[in-house]
Amino acid sequence: xxxxxxxxxxxxxxxxxxxxxxxxxxxxxxxxxxxxxxxxxxxxxxxxxxxxxxxxxxxxxxxxxxxxxxxxxxxxxxxxxxxxxxxxxxxxxxxxxxxxxxxxxxxxxxxxxxxxxxxxx
Amino acid sequence: xxxxxxxxxxxxxxxxxxxxxxxxxxxxxxxxxxxxxxxxxxxxxxxxxxxxxxxxxxxxxxxxxxxxxxxxxxxxxxxxxxxxxxxxxxxxxxxxxxxxxxxxxxxxxxxxxxxxxxxxxxxxxxxxxxxxxxxxxxxxxxxxxxxxxxxxxxxxxxxxxxxxxxxxxxxxxxxxxxxxxxxxxxxxxxxxxxxxxxxxxxxxxxxxxxxxxxx
Numbered sequence: 001x002x003x004x005x006x007x008x009x010x011x012x013x014x015x016x017x018x019x020x021x022x023x024x025x026x027x028x029x030x031x032x033x034x035x036x037x038x039x040x041x042x043x044x045x046x047x048x049x050x051x052x053x054x055x056x057x058x059x060x061x062x063x064x065x066x067x068x069x070x071x072x073x074x075x076x077x078x079x080x081x082x083x084x085x086x087x088x089x090x091x092x093x094x095x096x097x098x099x100x101x102x103x104x105x106x107x108x109x110x111x112x113x114x115x116x117x118x119x120x121x
Numbered sequence: 122x123x124x125x126x127x128x129x130x131x132x133x134x135x136x137x138x139x140x141x142x143x144x145x146x147x148x149x150x151x152x153x154x155x156x157x158x159x160x161x162x163x164x165x166x167x168x169x170x171x172x173x174x175x176x177x178x179x180x181x182x183x184x185x186x187x188x189x190x191x192x193x194x195x196x197x198x199x200x201x202x203x204x205x206x207x208x209x210x211x212x213x214x215x216x217x218x219x220x221x222x223x224x225x226x227x228x229x230x231x232x233x234x235x236x237x238x239x240x241x242x243x244x245x246x247x248x249x250x251x252x253x254x255x256x257x258x259x260x261x262x263x264x265x266x267x268x269x270x271x272x273x274x275x276x277x278x279x280x281x282x283x284x285x286x287x288x289x290x291x292x293x294x295x296x297x298x299x300x301x302x303x304x305x306x307x308x309x310x311x312x313x314x315x316x317x318x319x320x321x322x323x324x325x326x327x328x329x330x331x332x333x334x335x336x
Contacts, residue, residue: 030161031162031165047162049196051158051162051197052193052201059204067157072168073164
């Protein structure tokens with residue numbers, strides 16, 4: 001598998017978590033979510049296709065959406081975490097940390113084995 | 122910034138194509154909501170854009186970043202149809218979802234082809250079970266007149282007799298066999314399709330997203 005494909009799979013796999021994290025601090029509308037992702041990650045997405053994902057997360061009960069009519073010259077649709085979404089986010093964060101920790105330990109073990117091999121030569 | 126009439130027409134044209142594309146896959150109320158949200162996105166983008174000498178260039182940049190309207194509609198369509206198929210398990214919803222997935226890549230196409238064969242053969246068995254009482258002499262299990270050792274016939278055939286050198290050994294007892302085989306295959310194909318869609322969605326949680334490589 002080419003490196004680019006693997007990188008893309010990593011990004012895709014973490015996108016749900018990234019979106020849930022983005023709205024965890026408070027409600028955000030679609031463009032604000034995109035801008036937040038662009039500012040803090042390299043999960044740069046084709047803007048128009050993030051909305052179907054927001055729709056899916058809403059249908060799954062993880063997000064709740066509502067329209068705000070008077071904030072801007074035009075209405076904006078805001079997304080916020082539901083209770084179920086908050087629980088899921090907590091689970092996803094702990095899973096992510098555990099997974100990242102395991103991979104980190106693996107990399108450290110590989111590095112130390114590499115060092116030992118170099119020293120013995 | 123405030124758009125000229127030409128710019129406004131360009132935006133309205135984009136939203137019109139989006140609405141028309143969504144109308145074939147989403148309920149009317151959802152279409153209205155999606156178009157309103159994309160319209161809001163575009164207005165935010167336009168109002169945040171700095172005034173440039175060439176309004177057309179600025180608009181095309183914004184619309185390119187958003188993606189072609191058909192592609193946005195397709196992303197909604199895939200998300201919804203796959204969700205609906207997984208949740209309801211209805212054969213029509215599954216067929217629509219498999220079709221969408223099959224159109225999205227080689228793996229999806231191959232899985233769709235395999236599932237189509239499963240559904241097709243299952244349906245054929247059920248049809249044969251229905252036809253047997255109507256055409257008892259033409260529907261059954263067909264066996265070659267000559268033995269395999271003579272190297273001509275290759276064993277039993279199922280279906281309508283279109284070959285002169287074979288004979289029907291199937292009585293009415295083939296009906297339950299056809300029914301079990303038909304519905305069994307349909308059930309297994311449907312179950313397989315649902316499992317495939319669950320796996321496919323899980324494997325690619327952002328499957329409708331195009332992620333540009335990090336710069």
